[in-house]
Amino acid sequence: MSVIDEIKARTEIVDLISETVQLRRSGKNYTGFCPFHPNTRTPAFVVFPETGTWRCFGQCNEGGDVFKFLMKKEGWDFSDALRSLAERAGVQLKPPTPEEQSAEEEHDGLRTLLEGAVTFYRHQLLNTPAGKEALDYLRQKRELNDNTLEAFGLGYSPNSWEATFSHFKSKGCRDDELIACGLVSERDSGGIYDRFRHRIMFPIRDARGRMAGFGARILNPEDVPKFLNSPQTAIFDKGRLLYGLDQARKTIRTQDQVVIVEGYLDVIALHQAGFSNAVSPMGTALTEHQLYLLKRYTRRIILALDPDAAGDKATIRGLEVARQAFDREQDPVFDARGLLRHEARLKADIRVTMLPEGLDPDEIVNRNPQEWSAIVENARPIVIHVMETLSVGRDMDDPKIKTDIAAQVMPLIKDIPSPIERDTYRQRLARLLRVDERTLLENVPASSARHARRTRRPPRGAPQELQPLGASGGFALEAHCLGVLLRRPNLLYQVDRRLQEAGLARLSPQDFQHGDHQAIMRLFQESVDQDVAEPINYVFNSLSLPMMELADDLLSRTAKLDPNEERVIEDLMRGLLELRLRNLHQNIEYIRYLIQEAGEQGDTKATSYLQMMVQHTETMRRLNIAVGRYTGRSLPTRQQG
Numbered sequence: 001m002s003v004i005d006e007i008k009a010r011t012e013i014v015d016l017i018s019e020t021v022q023l024r025r026s027g028k029n030y031t032g033f034c035p036f037h038p039n040t041r042t043p044a045f046v047v048f049p050e051t052g053t054w055r056c057f058g059q060c061n062e063g064g065d066v067f068k069f070l071m072k073k074e075g076w077d078f079s080d081a082l083r084s085l086a087e088r089a090g091v092q093l094k095p096p097t098p099e100e101q102s103a104e105e106e107h108d109g110l111r112t113l114l115e116g117a118v119t120f121y122r123h124q125l126l127n128t129p130a131g132k133e134a135l136d137y138l139r140q141k142r143e144l145n146d147n148t149l150e151a152f153g154l155g156y157s158p159n160s161w162e163a164t165f166s167h168f169k170s171k172g173c174r175d176d177e178l179i180a181c182g183l184v185s186e187r188d189s190g191g192i193y194d195r196f197r198h199r200i201m202f203p204i205r206d207a208r209g210r211m212a213g214f215g216a217r218i219l220n221p222e223d224v225p226k227f228l229n230s231p232q233t234a235i236f237d238k239g240r241l242l243y244g245l246d247q248a249r250k251t252i253r254t255q256d257q258v259v260i261v262e263g264y265l266d267v268i269a270l271h272q273a274g275f276s277n278a279v280s281p282m283g284t285a286l287t288e289h290q291l292y293l294l295k296r297y298t299r300r301i302i303l304a305l306d307p308d309a310a311g312d313k314a315t316i317r318g319l320e321v322a323r324q325a326f327d328r329e330q331d332p333v334f335d336a337r338g339l340l341r342h343e344a345r346l347k348a349d350i351r352v353t354m355l356p357e358g359l360d361p362d363e364i365v366n367r368n369p370q371e372w373s374a375i376v377e378n379a380r381p382i383v384i385h386v387m388e389t390l391s392v393g394r395d396m397d398d399p400k401i402k403t404d405i406a407a408q409v410m411p412l413i414k415d416i417p418s419p420i421e422r423d424t425y426r427q428r429l430a431r432l433l434r435v436d437e438r439t440l441l442e443n444v445p446a447s448s449a450r451h452a453r454r455t456r457r458p459p460r461g462a463p464q465e466l467q468p469l470g471a472s473g474g475f476a477l478e479a480h481c482l483g484v485l486l487r488r489p490n491l492l493y494q495v496d497r498r499l500q501e502a503g504l505a506r507l508s509p510q511d512f513q514h515g516d517h518q519a520i521m522r523l524f525q526e527s528v529d530q531d532v533a534e535p536i537n538y539v540f541n542s543l544s545l546p547m548m549e550l551a552d553d554l555l556s557r558t559a560k561l562d563p564n565e566e567r568v569i570e571d572l573m574r575g576l577l578e579l580r581l582r583n584l585h586q587n588i589e590y591i592r593y594l595i596q597e598a599g600e601q602g603d604t605k606a607t608s609y610l611q612m613m614v615q616h617t618e619t620m621r622r623l624n625i626a627v628g629r630y631t632g633r634s635l636p637t638r639q640q641g
Contacts, residue, residue, distance in 0.1 A: 012049075013049060013052050013053070142362065207246055260279060264282070291342050336412055478579060484572050
């Protein structure tokens with residue numbers, strides 16, 4: 001029995017769903033009101049104990065097994081649901097090594113200490129005279145209610161060098177434990193003191209809700225720095241955490257959108273006002289890992305930045321950390337080019353919105369929630385944001401200003417993978433500058449032109465390695481085709497038969513250019529050749545947790561396939577043939593380059609390269625005929641001479 005099958009066998013679906021939905025027996029099954037959409041009239045949500053599945057026959061029209069229910073309920077991805085259900089069912093996913101077991105026990109001990117610190121700081125805030133100043137500040141100036149204070153676990157650290165240390169020492173905690181979890185610090189001259197003093201305390205949790213550390217804000221304006229975080233520890237890495245994600249992830253997944261703001265209090269105020277898809281990178285630059293975390297829940301990302309961070313023309317280049325001094329705050333600097341690279345790698349939609357001058361998100365949402373909604377709704381693509389920011393308050397009739405704006409914006413446009421988006425932004429820039437679009441294309445900086453030539457022509461002796469297709473939509477096409485196959489394993493035989501009828505090779509991992517897709521395709525082919533487990537279970541049981549997340553994403557992309565199998569196979573064939581055409585075109589371009597190089601150097605390999613070109617040309621002809629069968633048209637074969 002596979003791990004997934006064992007978890008399902010040990011998990012009683014009625015008991016699991018009953019924790020959220022009030023179920024009523026109806027024959028062999030159970031009914032209730034769907035927890036995923038408003039409905040108080042007709043109980044259209046049905047649980048089928050015999051098959052271990054559920055389905056909503058109302059507005060959602062969704063269904064699945066215990067994994068799908070937990071993913072939808074909690075806003076988790078597959079790996080999160082797998083870990084949770086495995087723990088609930090008492091199933092061990094993988095026997096830990098002694099080192100892993102030891103590290104996990106150490107981490108659990110640190111988290112237990114930090115949970116104790118949350119309780120300690122909460123008591124100081126709510127039940128001591130010293131905490132009244134902080135409590136009044138949060139309630140009156142920041143307009144936070146008691147439910148919100150409790151939900152986010154806010155507290156107060158006493159104005160003392162040893163109050164926290166003494167509290168935990170009295171409970172038998174060791175000095176090294178308190179240092180390891182970041183609650184206290186060591187003096188160079190010896191001795192230990194409280195790291196956080198006379199500050200509002202913000203518990204920071206990972207995406208699964210486990211304690212990782214604290215953020216702390218001053219109450220006395222004379223104190224520095226304004227914000228202080230836990231130091232780097234075994235469980236606290238600021239670049240790998242997002243404040244509020246544990247509470248925001250479900251809404252992010254439901255709304256398919258996340259809003260990134262700068263501060264803890266911004267996140268909290270937005271959640272209190274009902275905008276619970278907000279998170280914060282805690283005052284520093286967004287990291288690749290943080291964006292990867294968000295990608296698990298959505299690819300629609302909005303940056304809500306203040307005018308200083310996003311509008312200053314001198315800092316329009318990067319979301320980096322600018323340090324004024326070692327003891328000052330860290331200020332995010334807007335980097336359009338860096339964000340575009342993130343956007344391309346993540347296949348995301350990253351947009352930017354600027355806040356009104358002098359106002360923070362919490363101030364905006366407290367005075368008018370509709371104003372915040374409008375700000376988010378009007379978020380602009382990065383390139384448009386840069387265009388408009390650079391042109392504000394400038395003489396757009398001055399040729400030198402036009403040249404300066406074009407010099408900053410055109411490199412951004414060239415970095416955009418989609419040719420349609422590039423053309424659209426060039427047209428918009430031309431209208432903004434009131435110049436002919438051809439003028440923009442003619443004035444490509446020399447360095448950009450050299451870079452373009454380098455990317456078109458591989459270096460001498462380069463291996464025959466294909467470039468990722470993600471930039472031109474190939475990643476999405478690969479993901480779609482692979483997702484269809486995972487959902488309908490029986491289609492593989494039909495695909496291979498139709499390819500062979502067209503005189504083409506069977507499907508193989510080499511039809512996919514993305515390395516992870518190739519790995520999943522190899523496992524998928526193995527899965528249909530064995531009869532021990534269902535193909536999908538065989539694939540998932542053979543994958544690491546990160547790869548499970550990718551495979552789960554492939555399935556989510558193809559959740560609603562056409563019930564007509566013939567239409568599905570035709571759609572799949574069109575996609576696979578398109579992938580082969582793209583791959584073949586790239587191979588032909590590469591061989592053409594090799595032929596040219598060999599000819600210039602008198603290399604005897606030129607003849608073998610020409611033979612390869614002939615073979616590729618014949619394959620191209622067959623591909624075009626096959627494409628014509630499924631599209632009603634034939635794609636022209638490129639001139640190979």
